[in-house]
Amino acid sequence: QDTKVIGVSIPAATHGWAGGMNFHAQEAVDRLEEVYPGLDFVLATASDAAKQVDDIEDMLATRNISALVVLPFESEPLTGPVQAVAESGAWVTVVDRGLAVEGIEDLYVAGDNSGFGTVSGEFMVSAMPEGGDIVVFRGIPTTIDNERVAGFEAAIEGSGINVLAMEHGNWNRDDSFTVMEDFLSKYDKIDAVWASDDDMAIGVLAAIEAAGRDDIQFVLGGAGMKEMIARTRDGDAMIPANVTYPPAMIATAIEMTAVGLTSTAPVSGTFVIGSVLVTQENAAEFYYADSPF
Amino acid sequence: MTQTAKISVDLKVLGPILALVALIIVGALLNGNFLSAGNISNVLSRSAFIGIIAVGMTFVITSGGLDLSVGSMAAFIAGLMILVMNGLLPSMGAGWPLVMVGMVTAIVAGTAAGFINGFLITNMRIEAFIVTLGTMGIYRSLVTWLADGGTLSLDFGMRSVIRPIYFDGILGVSWPILVFALVAICGEVVMRRAAFGRHAAAVGSNDQVARYSSVNVNRVRMMTYVMLGVLVGIATIMYVPRLGSASPSTGVLWELEAIAAVIIGGTMLKGGFGRVWGTVIGVLILSLIDNILNLTDGVSPYLNGAIQGVIIILAVILQRDKKAEG
Amino acid sequence: MTQTAKISVDLKVLGPILALVALIIVGALLNGNFLSAGNISNVLSRSAFIGIIAVGMTFVITSGGLDLSVGSMAAFIAGLMILVMNGLLPSMGAGWPLVMVGMVTAIVAGTAAGFINGFLITNMRIEAFIVTLGTMGIYRSLVTWLADGGTLSLDFGMRSVIRPIYFDGILGVSWPILVFALVAICGEVVMRRAAFGRHAAAVGSNDQVARYSSVNVNRVRMMTYVMLGVLVGIATIMYVPRLGSASPSTGVLWELEAIAAVIIGGTMLKGGFGRVWGTVIGVLILSLIDNILNLTDGVSPYLNGAIQGVIIILAVILQRDKKAEG
Amino acid sequence: MSGTGASNLSLSLSAICRSFGPVQVLHDIDITLAPGEVHALIGENGAGKSTTMKIMSGYLAPTTGEVRLNGTPVSFANSQDAEARGVVLIHQEFNLADQLTVEQNIFLGHEKRRGLFLDKAAMRAETEALLARLNCSVDPLARVRDIANADKQMVEIAKALSRNAQVLIMDEPTAVLTEREAETLFEQVDRLKAQGVAILFTSHKLDEVKRISDQITVLRDGHVVSQGVASDYNEDQMAEAMVGRDVSSLYPVREGEIGSDLALEVAGLTVPGFATDISFTLRRGEILGFSGLIGSGRTETMEGLVGLRSASGAVRINGKDVSLKSPRQAQAAGLCYLTEDRKGRGLLLDKGMRENLTLQSLPDFTRLVIDQGAEDAALTQAIEDFDIRAPTREVAVGNLSGGNQQKLLIAKVMLADPEVVIIDEPTRGIDIGTKQQIYEFIHALSAQGKSIIVISSEMQEVIGLADRVLVMRSGRIEGEVSGAEMTEDKIVRLAMGLSAQKEGAA
Numbered sequence A: 001q002d003t004k005v006i007g008v009s010i011p012a013a014t015h016g017w018a019g020g021m022n023f024h025a026q027e028a029v030d031r032l033e034e035v036y037p038g039l040d041f042v043l044a045t046a047s048d049a050a051k052q053v054d055d056i057e058d059m060l061a062t063r064n065i066s067a068l069v070v071l072p073f074e075s076e077p078l079t080g081p082v083q084a085v086a087e088s089g090a091w092v093t094v095v096d097r098g099l100a101v102e103g104i105e106d107l108y109v110a111g112d113n114s115g116f117g118t119v120s121g122e123f124m125v126s127a128m129p130e131g132g133d134i135v136v137f138r139g140i141p142t143t144i145d146n147e148r149v150a151g152f153e154a155a156i157e158g159s160g161i162n163v164l165a166m167e168h169g170n171w172n173r174d175d176s177f178t179v180m181e182d183f184l185s186k187y188d189k190i191d192a193v194w195a196s197d198d199d200m201a202i203g204v205l206a207a208i209e210a211a212g213r214d215d216i217q218f219v220l221g222g223a224g225m226k227e228m229i230a231r232t233r234d235g236d237a238m239i240p241a242n243v244t245y246p247p248a249m250i251a252t253a254i255e256m257t258a259v260g261l262t263s264t265a266p267v268s269g270t271f272v273i274g275s276v277l278v279t280q281e282n283a284a285e286f287y288y289a290d291s292p293f
Numbered sequence B, C: 001m002t003q004t005a006k007i008s009v010d011l012k013v014l015g016p017i018l019a020l021v022a023l024i025i026v027g028a029l030l031n032g033n034f035l036s037a038g039n040i041s042n043v044l045s046r047s048a049f050i051g052i053i054a055v056g057m058t059f060v061i062t063s064g065g066l067d068l069s070v071g072s073m074a075a076f077i078a079g080l081m082i083l084v085m086n087g088l089l090p091s092m093g094a095g096w097p098l099v100m101v102g103m104v105t106a107i108v109a110g111t112a113a114g115f116i117n118g119f120l121i122t123n124m125r126i127e128a129f130i131v132t133l134g135t136m137g138i139y140r141s142l143v144t145w146l147a148d149g150g151t152l153s154l155d156f157g158m159r160s161v162i163r164p165i166y167f168d169g170i171l172g173v174s175w176p177i178l179v180f181a182l183v184a185i186c187g188e189v190v191m192r193r194a195a196f197g198r199h200a201a202a203v204g205s206n207d208q209v210a211r212y213s214s215v216n217v218n219r220v221r222m223m224t225y226v227m228l229g230v231l232v233g234i235a236t237i238m239y240v241p242r243l244g245s246a247s248p249s250t251g252v253l254w255e256l257e258a259i260a261a262v263i264i265g266g267t268m269l270k271g272g273f274g275r276v277w278g279t280v281i282g283v284l285i286l287s288l289i290d291n292i293l294n295l296t297d298g299v300s301p302y303l304n305g306a307i308q309g310v311i312i313i314l315a316v317i318l319q320r321d322k323k324a325e326g
Numbered sequence D: 001m002s003g004t005g006a007s008n009l010s011l012s013l014s015a016i017c018r019s020f021g022p023v024q025v026l027h028d029i030d031i032t033l034a035p036g037e038v039h040a041l042i043g044e045n046g047a048g049k050s051t052t053m054k055i056m057s058g059y060l061a062p063t064t065g066e067v068r069l070n071g072t073p074v075s076f077a078n079s080q081d082a083e084a085r086g087v088v089l090i091h092q093e094f095n096l097a098d099q100l101t102v103e104q105n106i107f108l109g110h111e112k113r114r115g116l117f118l119d120k121a122a123m124r125a126e127t128e129a130l131l132a133r134l135n136c137s138v139d140p141l142a143r144v145r146d147i148a149n150a151d152k153q154m155v156e157i158a159k160a161l162s163r164n165a166q167v168l169i170m171d172e173p174t175a176v177l178t179e180r181e182a183e184t185l186f187e188q189v190d191r192l193k194a195q196g197v198a199i200l201f202t203s204h205k206l207d208e209v210k211r212i213s214d215q216i217t218v219l220r221d222g223h224v225v226s227q228g229v230a231s232d233y234n235e236d237q238m239a240e241a242m243v244g245r246d247v248s249s250l251y252p253v254r255e256g257e258i259g260s261d262l263a264l265e266v267a268g269l270t271v272p273g274f275a276t277d278i279s280f281t282l283r284r285g286e287i288l289g290f291s292g293l294i295g296s297g298r299t300e301t302m303e304g305l306v307g308l309r310s311a312s313g314a315v316r317i318n319g320k321d322v323s324l325k326s327p328r329q330a331q332a333a334g335l336c337y338l339t340e341d342r343k344g345r346g347l348l349l350d351k352g353m354r355e356n357l358t359l360q361s362l363p364d365f366t367r368l369v370i371d372q373g374a375e376d377a378a379l380t381q382a383i384e385d386f387d388i389r390a391p392t393r394e395v396a397v398g399n400l401s402g403g404n405q406q407k408l409l410i411a412k413v414m415l416a417d418p419e420v421v422i423i424d425e426p427t428r429g430i431d432i433g434t435k436q437q438i439y440e441f442i443h444a445l446s447a448q449g450k451s452i453i454v455i456s457s458e459m460q461e462v463i464g465l466a467d468r469v470l471v472m473r474s475g476r477i478e479g480e481v482s483g484a485e486m487t488e489d490k491i492v493r494l495a496m497g498l499s500a501q502k503e504g505a506a
């Protein structure tokens, strides 16, 4: 048997973006298994870091993986186990969140969380040159969220934009809806909302609409959900922009790994998939009709 | 009974009410908008999902059972309801008939899900904890699979048709609040004044005695699960119109919240005694904690969970059994 | 006793073993490497965390209690242990003394956390479900707060010192496996051969009777929670070397897994009867399900939860009480 | 704890009063238990016997008054404290942990240890020895929930014996025992007495009281109404002191006519594991007794008959074939069974009297919702009909005295208005005055045309009540006696399987 096995280990679909990422991973695996008869894929989803380490151990012990594509649940705890995979001689592709030690991976397909925050912040500043009062929605408490918020805060520093409150919406529509309802009760005037994620933006928008408030000028989400991109494209004033953080980066990483394993094409190195500001002008480019996210 | 017994009984009754009143006072002091009609309406509407479910949970727990699957069941039913409505949209068009179909779907799915839990628990005699832990995993998986890991969204046209179910109402009282109130009142009446409530308490108190007294123990148990399933369906009917979507993260931890509300309300976890009005108060206490935390600043949002935990424990301390003797 | 009674007793004993054997056969058929030393060692080592906790949970449940807080407690203790070690690193240097300090921290914190749960449950007489739901929220919040929403990481130098606790062992058997085995054996002996085990069962079966029989009911209850706390501390000592970090998502749902393992193993959720060896089998069954799902493709990972759910229910069907009457 | 017979104790109560809230249930009780003496405490249901005993043994504190051990006032902190000083109570209701085995229960809280571990071998050996002394053949490893009631009582007694009690207090120990088993118990009592143990016991079976007691104290409504040496009393005097009226004619004269049509026909009823091929008929208005030793399967037969256990066989009620798969179907067909286990299967101890009374016939009280007014009226009626004495109407049933619980249980089943009623141990734990009332009640029922089956371990009771007696042994009907043949001797012989030889010889 000369089929090579590629292990793919990703966090479970517990929120919208992760769901999109799961979809793209699954879809890439299905597609590539067709394309490359010599490749076999194992896809495992983990609900926490420890489970992800278990999955990687299992792939190493029982599936003789030749390559691992991993989107670490958290960087620190995954560093050791992924290092063990690299030491076993397998190819390692790390996606989105870098490991705590440099140089372990052969290929790094990186998202840029702090860049995501920066781009978002810069848009806010440009959209509100006079400054104003905003509320901020945070994700599930994680390093990712911390990096995004730090980038955002740095970008709005000194711009006259005042953050009234930050609360965790957990990248979840329901939680954000509830929090936004309460923010609307609490503050008589809110100029804009940084929802930081399109799922949260949907909850926020629903709450604003239900309250019938017209003081909020716009809501900035993020991650490029299809539906939201479409609204930006169509000129919805409430959603003037979006910031990408494409869940499809996992598919890119899997595909590049497959190529690297089956050909001599040079695919190692670091590919940063930067966060891009999407506005009405360029929105059409970021609208993927068949994506579930 | 004795003096002390009387006082402790009163405390058991007053406990949750006191906790609720204390929370309301704290909320009003912290933020002027707390008692505004808008905020009260928000809190009540959003309590409705958990509240409707918790009323059903009160019966399950009173009869000595438990259901951990309600949160994922709600997510699954919501997903199914959306799929069915999206699927029939081309043939039926966006309108009330389709909404009715969605509602029927939710109720039927809820009934079936409750029946499955009930069947495994009563007829197959498996521990309720295990059965519902299992079905919890199953429904959660199914909705993830249906949604392909992402979000199931109701068609946009349909969404505006169905929205009023959450946001509109009669005389300024929104539908979820009305339905919750109706469910709570019916629940209270059934628990206190109907044979079913008595039977549920009897089964939870001592199922042998119930059996020897010609009570159909299995049917009572089964009924509590089916009823809970139906109520989960009803809660879902209120839930879907709000955001028009369902995802793997819908309804996560609703089960714990519902059970906590039931117990804060004074129902005994080991069964034998339940009160629906207490559950309603429990639900309100839990919603108010969240609401108050959102309305105040100064507390690190990381610590919200800790504050909730402390308040839940305090609310139950207020009504604990005074006597250990006897 | 009668024939039928004997057979049903045997099934109750054999049930979990049968389920385990079935899983092992399925695993071996699906993948040649399943029975490799490496895989077995992996599965056993990672079972150790939940396993050690589940042994303690067996006592808590046997005496009629419940603890939902163990997962967050583990996360909190892990965070604390890391903070203490990082804090003392400059003064003590990376080495075994510091590891010892870390271990002591974990055990002390576990004891204290167990004591708090026990105190609220026995002395303040609050429903265990509520107390531990409350402390679950509290510890989860505290670790989020300690980690500032992110991850608490052990200093890298320290990590290589502490790593052997998870990865090394004696004669090729890793430390977690050895510790788990030791805890399980001690647990089994205490449950079956020590007065404490009997008292725990008596308290769970009927606490009035136990009280009247000169059993210090509160102390027994308290001891089960403290013991569980200590075991959570020990589990954390094994956990930290493995990942070198703690975060708000550490130990999420461990409580449900531990409780499920205990019940799959044949301990009664309402108390009165417990068996530690059954719990060990329950833990292995749960780990193997995960392991086997990783061995095969073809099943959508979205459906993993559903398969787990079905297997958990099946494992318990195998050992359910045959008779309903009498 | 002191060794056997090392330091004999006397326990006395002086001017003890006890109230539960506003209700005073004991008034100035004085009793002295002397070493080597058996003291009987008798009285009507609710007279305060159990309460007195609980005060003696540290389960309850007196409101006022003194408990003295060897003349020195003591105040027991709790029952363990009392037990540590050699005062042990065997409760009226079972006080065993159901999930634990017989051996585990006997040594609960006093486990024998060898080093850190339990000395299981020694405990097992001692358990076997104790049970053998009581002629009880139950397996030490059986779980208590699986053993018969009588065995549970023996386990309770074994548990008390294992504690080396110097003052042994027994609350209705013989209520669930047959006469033969009671006799075994009395042998142990005699032995303990010889060792100088002070014993207090209560029973509603006055012949037993007469048989073993040296001293008698009679309580009525919480007052000591009579106290003295046992030989000064005969049974009628005791009964009169208790009840305050003459109860010498315990069994009423049969007045109703037995009808000719069959109310119940049972053919070939088999309850797997318990009873085989049971066939009998019952006519309208007839009272049929079922006798047999404990464990002969009477309870299981009847439980099988009403659908509480899986059973096979043909049943006809009023000439119609019926299939009874559940008690509900049986009740609908007019057949009800009144359980012998009032605490475990009869009543919800944490609920009030009203809920308990109507539980079985709730549909009769429900239109759309439960008619609580009608329930209250039913309770008032039941309290009057059955002379239920409760401190308040709201009291949790678990706080009623044992006998009053039994009366409530009878009232509950009768409320379902069955055509045929099976009463298992109707007067277990009921005082002699009330017994008379219950017998009259049973007769009145039969006079109304109801048919009644009475299972009783009290031979006198079956003979006094029934028109006919079926005797069971090892799950089969061994024989039938009626009319002049209904004698204790005849029944005992049948129950023990001796009749064949006897008849063969005759």
Ligand SMILES: Nc1ncnc2c1ncn2[C@@H]1O[C@H](COP(=O)(O)OP(=O)(O)OP(=O)(O)O)[C@@H](O)[C@H]1O
Binding pocket: B326, D020, D025, D043, D044, D045, D046, D047, D048, D049, D050, D051, D052, D092, D389, D390, D391, D395, D399, D400, D401, D402, D403, D404, D429, D431
């Ligand atoms: N915990 C309690 N709370 C309230 N009333 C009680 C309690 N315990 C007993 N009583 C009442 O005290 C009275 C005496 O009860 P006790 O159990 O001593 O009677 P008894 O003589 O043992 O009767 P029986 O022969 O029926 O067992 C009864 O009226 C009973 O209802």
Ligand SMILES: Nc1ncnc2c1ncn2[C@@H]1O[C@H](COP(=O)(O)OP(=O)(O)OP(=O)(O)O)[C@@H](O)[C@H]1O
Binding pocket: C001, C002, C326, D145, D146, D147, D148, D149, D150, D274, D292, D293, D294, D295, D296, D297, D298, D299, D300, D340, D457
């Ligand atoms: N739950 C049980 N499991 C196993 N055996 C039982 C159980 N209950 C009773 N038995 C056994 O069944 C037999 C008949 O029981 P039981 O004592 O109820 O008979 P009985 O004739 O009704 O006697 P009585 O009513 O006088 O106690 C006995 O051998 C008893 O030990």
Ligand SMILES: [Mg+2]
Binding pocket: D049, D050, D051, D092, D171, D401, D402, D403
């Ligand atoms: Mg009594």
Ligand SMILES: [Mg+2]
Binding pocket: D298, D299, D300, D340, D424
């Ligand atoms: Mg019987």
